[in-house]
Amino acid sequence: MVDIIIVGGGPSGMSAALYALRSNKSVLILEKENFGGQIANSPRVENYPSVKEISGLDLSDHMFEQIMDLGAQFELEDVLGIEKKDDKFVVTTNYRTYESKAVIIANGVKHRTMNLPNEEKLVGKGISFCAVCDGPMYKGKEVYLIGDANTALQYALLLANYCTKVHMFTLFDRFFGDQILVDRLLNKENIIVKHNMNLIQYVGEDKLEGLVFEDTKTKEKLECNTDNVFIAIGQIPNNEKFSNLVELEKGYIITDESMATKTPGVYACGDTRKKEIRQVVTACNDGAIAALSTVKYIG
Numbered sequence: 001m002v003d004i005i006i007v008g009g010g011p012s013g014m015s016a017a018l019y020a021l022r023s024n025k026s027v028l029i030l031e032k033e034n035f036g037g038q039i040a041n042s043p044r045v046e047n048y049p050s051v052k053e054i055s056g057l058d059l060s061d062h063m064f065e066q067i068m069d070l071g072a073q074f075e076l077e078d079v080l081g082i083e084k085k086d087d088k089f090v091v092t093t094n095y096r097t098y099e100s101k102a103v104i105i106a107n108g109v110k111h112r113t114m115n116l117p118n119e120e121k122l123v124g125k126g127i128s129f130c131a132v133c134d135g136p137m138y139k140g141k142e143v144y145l146i147g148d149a150n151t152a153l154q155y156a157l158l159l160a161n162y163c164t165k166v167h168m169f170t171l172f173d174r175f176f177g178d179q180i181l182v183d184r185l186l187n188k189e190n191i192i193v194k195h196n197m198n199l200i201q202y203v204g205e206d207k208l209e210g211l212v213f214e215d216t217k218t219k220e221k222l223e224c225n226t227d228n229v230f231i232a233i234g235q236i237p238n239n240e241k242f243s244n245l246v247e248l249e250k251g252y253i254i255t256d257e258s259m260a261t262k263t264p265g266v267y268a269c270g271d272t273r274k275k276e277i278r279q280v281v282t283a284c285n286d287g288a289i290a291a292l293s294t295v296k297y298i299g
Ligand SMILES: Cc1cc2nc3c(=O)[nH]c(=O)nc-3n(C[C@H](O)[C@H](O)[C@H](O)COP(=O)(O)OP(=O)(O)OC[C@H]3O[C@@H](n4cnc5c(N)ncnc54)[C@H](O)[C@@H]3O)c2cc1C
Pocket: 007, 008, 009, 010, 011, 012, 013, 030, 031, 032, 033, 034, 035, 036, 037, 038, 039, 040, 041, 042, 044, 045, 046, 047, 048, 077, 078, 079, 080, 106, 107, 108, 109, 110, 111, 128, 129, 130, 132, 133, 134, 269, 270, 271, 272, 278, 279, 280, 281, 283
C-alpha cells in the first residue's frame, strides 16, 4: 500500500507528486498515455514562469526527472475506477488493483476535436487548441478560428490584439457565448465572422496548408490557404468513472479551495476541476495544494 495514488501524469499530477514526495510520502502515479499530459503537445510554451521559451515536451521532461529523482513510482496504466474500502482506497487499472491511503485525481481534459482525417498528425503543426499558448506565434499574421461559444469569443478577441485578421467560422447562424463578448467582438474591425460554415477538411500532410469549409445552407465549398487554425469547440472531461466519490458539474470535479472533493481522502487538481483558467501554471498550483491537503489528511 502506498500513501498517495495520483491519477494522471500531467503538470498537475506531477506537481502534486513533487510536493507529496518532499513531505516524505510514498507516491504512485498512474498515467494512461504519456507523461506531460496536454502540454507535451505544445511546441512552444512561453508563459511558464522562469523559462522564457521551452517546448512542452522539454517542460514535462524536467518535471518528470524532478519527481523521479525524489523517488516517485509510476506505471503506464489506465485507471478505470476507485473505491473506498474502510479507510483505504482501491484503485483499479486496466492491469491490476492498487491500494492507497488517499487519492489525487489529476486526469485533465481532452480538447474536443473536429474528428477529421489527419487531425491528430497536424496538432502542433498548424492546428492549435490554445490561443493563449500558441497565438503569439502568429503576431502580425492572419489567423483562422473555429468555434462559437465563450472560449472561441475570448480567443478571437485575444488574437485580434496582435494578428492582422482573425477569420472566425461558426457552425450555426449565431454565437452561444456571453453577449458582452459578442458585442466586443462585433466592434473589432479585424475579426471577420462567417456563420453556417462547417470545416470538412484539413489540407496538408506534414503541416497544415489549408482548410476546406462547406456552407451548411448553400452547400458551397470554400477553400482557405492558411498555415494555422485554432479549434475552440469545447473540452471533454472524463470523470463519470469517479462519480461514486466526487460531485460533478458539467463533467468537471467540484472541489473546495483545498482541492478536497466530497469524499474525505479524495482530492482533485488541474484541468479536471471545475474552474475558470486552465493553464500549466494553474494546474501546478492546484497540484501543490492538493498534495499538501492530502499530506494533512494522511497525518
Ligand atoms: C496544444 C496545447 C497547447 C497548450 N499550450 C499551453 C501553454 O503554452 N501554456 C499553458 O499554460 N497551457 C497550455 N496548454 C494547456 C495546458 O496544457 C493544460 O492546462 C495543462 O496540461 C493541464 O494539466 P493537467 O495535469 O491538469 O491535465 P493534463 O495535461 O490533461 O494531464 C492529465 C493526464 O492524465 C492522464 N489521464 C487521463 N485519464 C487517465 C486515467 N483514467 N488513468 C491514468 N491517466 C489518465 C492523461 O493521459 C494526461 O497525461 C496547452 C494545451 C494544449 C492542448
